Amino acid sequence: MRPDDLNVYRLPPAWRWLSARLWSLEHAYERATASGRLQDDARIRILFVLAMFTAGFLTLAVGATHSALFSDAGKNTGTLAAPSGARADLVDRNGQLLAVDLPHYGLYVDSREIWDVSETRTALMATIPGLTRERLDKALRGDRREYLVGGLTPEQRAVVHNLGLPGVVFEEESRRVYPLGSTAAHIIGFSDRGGAGIAGSELALDDTVRKLAAVPGQSVPLSIDLRVQTALEDELQKNAVSFQATGAVGLVTNVRTGEILALASYPDFNPNRPGLTPPNNLLNRAAASVFEMGSIFKVFTVAMGLDTGRVNLSTTFDATTPITAGGQTIHDFHAEKRVMTLSDIFLHSSNIGTAKLALTIGGPTMERYFQSFGLFAPAKIELAETTHPILPHRWSENIVASASFGHAMSVSPLAVASGMGAILNGGNLVPLTIRKVEAGAVPAGKRVISEATSRSMLDLMRLNVTHGTGASAERAAPGLRVGGKTGSAEKVVAGRYDRSKLVSSFAAVFPTDGPIDGDRYFILILVDEPKGNKESYGFATGGWTAAPAVGRVAERIAPYLGVRRMETATDAPAVTPERLSGGDR
Amino acid sequence: MTVQSPHHTFARDDSSKLSIWWWTTDRWLLGATALLMVLGVLLSFTSSPAAAARMNIGDPFHFAFRQSVFAMAAAVVLLSVSMLSPKGIRRSAAIIYLVAVVIMVALPFVGHSAKGATRWLQLGGFSLQPSEFMKPALIVLVAWMFSEGQKGQGVPGVTIAFVLYLLSVGLLLIQPDIGQTILVTIAFGAAFWMAGVPMHWVVGLGGIAVSGLISTYFMFDHVASRVDRFLSPEKADTHQVDRASEAIVNGGLLGRGPGEGVMKRHVPDLHTDFIYSVAAEEYGLIFSLFLITLFAVIVVRGLYKAMKLSDPFEQVAAAGLFVLVGQQAFINVAVNLNMIPTKGMTLPFLSYGGSSMLAMGLTLGMALALTRRRPGAYAQKDGLAQAGTFA
Numbered sequence: 001m002r003p004d005d006l007n008v009y010r011l012p013p014a015w016r017w018l019s020a021r022l023w024s025l026e027h028a029y030e031r032a033t034a035s036g037r038l039q040d041d042a043r044i045r046i047l048f049v050l051a052m053f054t055a056g057f058l059t060l061a062v063g064a065t066h067s068a069l070f071s072d073a074g075k076n077t078g079t080l081a082a083p084s085g086a087r088a089d090l091v092d093r094n095g096q097l098l099a100v101d102l103p104h105y106g107l108y109v110d111s112r113e114i115w116d117v118s119e120t121r122t123a124l125m126a127t128i129p130g131l132t133r134e135r136l137d138k139a140l141r142g143d144r145r146e147y148l149v150g151g152l153t154p155e156q157r158a159v160v161h162n163l164g165l166p167g168v169v170f171e172e173e174s175r176r177v178y179p180l181g182s183t184a185a186h187i188i189g190f191s192d193r194g195g196a197g198i199a200g201s202e203l204a205l206d207d208t209v210r211k212l213a214a215v216p217g218q219s220v221p222l223s224i225d226l227r228v229q230t231a232l233e234d235e236l237q238k239n240a241v242s243f244q245a246t247g248a249v250g251l252v253t254n255v256r257t258g259e260i261l262a263l264a265s266y267p268d269f270n271p272n273r274p275g276l277t278p279p280n281n282l283l284n285r286a287a288a289s290v291f292e293m294g295s296i297f298k299v300f301t302v303a304m305g306l307d308t309g310r311v312n313l314s315t316t317f318d319a320t321t322p323i324t325a326g327g328q329t330i331h332d333f334h335a336e337k338r339v340m341t342l343s344d345i346f347l348h349s350s351n352i353g354t355a356k357l358a359l360t361i362g363g364p365t366m367e368r369y370f371q372s373f374g375l376f377a378p379a380k381i382e383l384a385e386t387t388h389p390i391l392p393h394r395w396s397e398n399i400v401a402s403a404s405f406g407h408a409m410s411v412s413p414l415a416v417a418s419g420m421g422a423i424l425n426g427g428n429l430v431p432l433t434i435r436k437v438e439a440g441a442v443p444a445g446k447r448v449i450s451e452a453t454s455r456s457m458l459d460l461m462r463l464n465v466t467h468g469t470g471a472s473a474e475r476a477a478p479g480l481r482v483g484g485k486t487g488s489a490e491k492v493v494a495g496r497y498d499r500s501k502l503v504s505s506f507a508a509v510f511p512t513d514g515p516i517d518g519d520r521y522f523i524l525i526l527v528d529e530p531k532g533n534k535e536s537y538g539f540a541t542g543g544w545t546a547a548p549a550v551g552r553v554a555e556r557i558a559p560y561l562g563v564r565r566m567e568t569a570t571d572a573p574a575v576t577p578e579r580l581s582g583g584d585r
Numbered sequence: 586m587t588v589q590s591p592h593h594t595f596a597r598d599d600s601s602k603l604s605i606w607w608w609t610t611d612r613w614l615l616g617a618t619a620l621l622m623v624l625g626v627l628l629s630f631t632s633s634p635a636a637a638a639r640m641n642i643g644d645p646f647h648f649a650f651r652q653s654v655f656a657m658a659a660a661v662v663l664l665s666v667s668m669l670s671p672k673g674i675r676r677s678a679a680i681i682y683l684v685a686v687v688i689m690v691a692l693p694f695v696g697h698s699a700k701g702a703t704r705w706l707q708l709g710g711f712s713l714q715p716s717e718f719m720k721p722a723l724i725v726l727v728a729w730m731f732s733e734g735q736k737g738q739g740v741p742g743v744t745i746a747f748v749l750y751l752l753s754v755g756l757l758l759i760q761p762d763i764g765q766t767i768l769v770t771i772a773f774g775a776a777f778w779m780a781g782v783p784m785h786w787v788v789g790l791g792g793i794a795v796s797g798l799i800s801t802y803f804m805f806d807h808v809a810s811r812v813d814r815f816l817s818p819e820k821a822d823t824h825q826v827d828r829a830s831e832a833i834v835n836g837g838l839l840g841r842g843p844g845e846g847v848m849k850r851h852v853p854d855l856h857t858d859f860i861y862s863v864a865a866e867e868y869g870l871i872f873s874l875f876l877i878t879l880f881a882v883i884v885v886r887g888l889y890k891a892m893k894l895s896d897p898f899e900q901v902a903a904a905g906l907f908v909l910v911g912q913q914a915f916i917n918v919a920v921n922l923n924m925i926p927t928k929g930m931t932l933p934f935l936s937y938g939g940s941s942m943l944a945m946g947l948t949l950g951m952a953l954a955l956t957r958r959r960p961g962a963y964a965q966k967d968g969l970a971q972a973g974t975f976a
Contacts, residue, residue, distance in 0.1 A: 022744055043892045045779045046904045050888040053908075056915050057881035061874055063922040067833040068870040112824055113851050115639050144824075166850055 085195020088212035089219035104175035113167030190271035204382035221436040223259035231556040232262040243530030255421040258430035287385035290410035294489030297406030304369040319352040325401040347468035358404030363395040373419035380431035462512040476551025479565035484508030486542035506546035621934040632856035635849040659946030666950025678725035685719035717944035728902035731780035776905035832866035840869030884911035890956040906952040
């Protein structure tokens with residue numbers, strides 16, 4: 001080491017270390033040169049670099065060959081998968097199409113591929129209706145592919161495609177289409193753009209519908225029969241318009257299987273454009289609305305009375321004077337003011353008599369029966385819309401008396417259909433269903449009343465149509481053995497019953513004869529706030545508004561349901577206002 | 586010594602400067618380079634209309650025309666530089682390096698920004714990228730310094746080489762230009778290694794280089810996103826590379842045919858970084874393999890020649906220059922084939938770009954000059970260049 005190198009030792013240690021390293025590096029070369037093998041050493045090292053590059057270019061050649069001949073870039077792999085959000089078709093019980101996925105196109109804009117932004121903007125604004133400038137500008141400014149609009153029909157897609165704009169691309173997306181428009185809208189429901197069920201069967205059967213979408217040709221059959229559905233809707237609509245009702249509900253079920261054959265709610269909507277529908281129209285009044293049902297509840301009360309064995313149809317109750325229970329006076333609307341048998345009470349729809357029956361049986365028994373009829377819970381059905389009843393807190397005498405003829409508690413029409421189905425099918429409470437039940441299947445039910453009681457109730461309801469308040473139903477559907485019970489409940493307005501606002505209904509079953517476990521059909525029509533017209537002699541009660549409509553529905557649907565018309569001995573008596581004194585209460 | 590007759594320009598007994606050049610320059614290298622330059626011009630005619638339309642330039646052959654001019658200029662640069670002596674190469678490298686460094690220092694104040702970086706100096710209708718010219722100059726200078734250091738005559742060559750390298754890298758990172766930094770680093774490392782650095786230094790410097798790359802990943806967002814994108818393609822936007830892959834598949838063995846490519850309408854960098862894919866789509870695998878072979882010929886033949894040289898400076902400088910060309914070609918093609926992360930890098934002689942083209946002319950010109958047969962340039966056993974033959 002030369003003396004001047006000693007200066008290094010005056011420096012800080014870090015510098016000293018660095019200098020030492022540099023010195024050793026510089027002199028490493030010197031050592032190599034001294035040994036005389038530098039050039040050869042460099043040759044070997046260059047040869048190594050050469051070998052590396054040879055390997056590198058060979059890799060590139062292999063890579064290029066692979067990319068060009070064996071790569072699957074940009075190719076479709078395998079079979080075409082169902083687009084996300086795909087849903088299986090919905091069909092009615094006979095295979096008629098209710099809801100279907102049709103290919104539509106989503107339009108995407110990729111700003112990186114666009115050559116002329118202003119040309120693209122002008123052309124798209126001119127060809128796509130409803131496209132806002134803000135939205136388009138946002139997509140054009142983006143740095144990746146952006147979704148612009150969806151639901152383009154093949155024709156719309158062709159128009160945009162033919163503009164030949166670079167960076168404007170399409171992707172197939174499925175869009176739910178309801179080919180029947182508003183028909184069966186409430187039971188079919190609808191799904192959103194992303195393919196998620198939002199309402200009705202689309203929501204209730206969402207899992208099935210999505211799962212079956214992957215299976216080509218598979219559809220989901222609903223329980224409804226489109227022929228029954230359209231007849232019911234037609235009658236309901238005409239009826240609601242004719243009586244200027246604010247709303248109306250129609251239901252047809254098979255009491256043996258619990259299948260909903262038709263469900264209609266007025267006003268309706270077009271499921272293809274649910275967003276443009278007022279919420280009132282979207283409401284499924286059969287499932288999601290509750291009503292004080294009025295006298296049709298007497299079916300439950302009388303069935304309970306008969307089933308306890310403590311009364312029979314000949315048992316008499318004194319209906320001469322209004323009764324007072326729990327501080328409330330109960331009147332009869334068209335008072336007979338006499339001692340009446342139980343069947344007379346039903347046929348004349350005596351509130352006093354029914355209340356006396358309920359008080360005789362007692363609150364706890366009535367609670368138990370009503371519970372078993374399913375009136376204290378949402379109707380059992382797949383529909384998410386099915387709603388809770390409004391129940392009294394305490395079953396006082398007053399409440400027992402009121403509930404016996406359908407006041408003091410509110411239930412949904414579906415709950416009525418479910419409970420009455422049990423009374424009319426031989427005594428088994430069968431859950432309602434919107435799925436088609438295969439022919440011959442016997443749904444599991446829970447016995448709630450005896451078969452004998454069920455038979456008695458069928459006869460009693462038939463008698464009510466031939467000789468009681470439901471006569472107009474018989475006139476509309478002669479020979480179809482329709483039985484039924486009318487109901488007209490005053491609505492509570494601002495805490496008081498308002499005599500001018502009724503919920504008028506008719507709950508019917510046909511045919512009332514035949515084997516007790518045979519197919520039998522329950523029809524319910526409920527009209528919300530009907531206004532009497534000339535046809536109904538100004539009356540707005542169930543016997544004048546709902547019952548004729550039910551008769552017409554039975555008349556129209558009987559052929560499809562295989563119910564034969566029979567010549568009956570009993571000719572329905574002429575219905576006059578004098579005879580019925582404005583229907584019943 | 587003027588040429589007597591045009592028919593005998595390169596006659597063996599003709600000792601004009603041009604004639605000497607012709608007889609001493611490696612034909613393989615010259616031929617492959619000339620072929621690449623011609624192909625670059627031809628390809629520019631396929632890419633230019635698409636690129637011009639995308640940039641709203643009226644003349645569809647705007648880029649093709651400019652590319653032809655650049656190619657001719659590059660050819661002139663290549664020829665004149667390749668006629669220089671090793672001493673001349675060292676001198677011009679020093680001048681070019683100095684000028685490039687001065688411009689790069691001034692860039693933040695006078696430079697032209699594009700795509701988030703300040704790399705260009707606007708000169709009339711051309712934008713000059715000084716870093717392109719700095720690369721070959723730096724490699725020649727460090728090779729020179731290494732050889733001076735090896736002589737043990739008191740020149741601290743290695744230290745000076747590192748200072749030159751660090752200065753270049755520092756200026757590149759200011760722009761920032763990570764791609765050039767990586768290229769310069771690899772070429773510098775290769776030159777350092779070929780110059781005979783002890784193996785334990787290789788390990789240490791390799792560690793620094795790796796940690797440098799990792800810190801680059803964390804310090805520069807666009808580098809991180811490109812690496813992430815490569816490692817997990819499903820998450821990221823791999824638009825250009827995806828289109829490139831599709832184009833290469835569509836090209837297949839024989840290609841769609843000249844002008845029939847569609848990928849060039851979808852990718853912004855079609856005429857620069859993705860010219861390989863455009864070529865592969867239109868002319869197919871056979872042509873792409875031919876391109877790869879041309880680059881391989883230049884690099885392998887060049888390194889072979891460098892290996893045979895006898896002067897340590899000439900060995901390392903020539904080999905370093907061929908590494909510079911080879912790695913750039915390799916990285917560009919590998920990106921196009923989606924084998925490595927996307928890195929904006931031009932394909933020598935084929936990509937559009939004046940600076941890149943002229944700098945490649947300079948690089949190969951220097952490399953050709955250093956590998957020319959001269960008295961004593963090659964070891965005796967090579968047997969090709971006997972001393973005194975071309976004195």
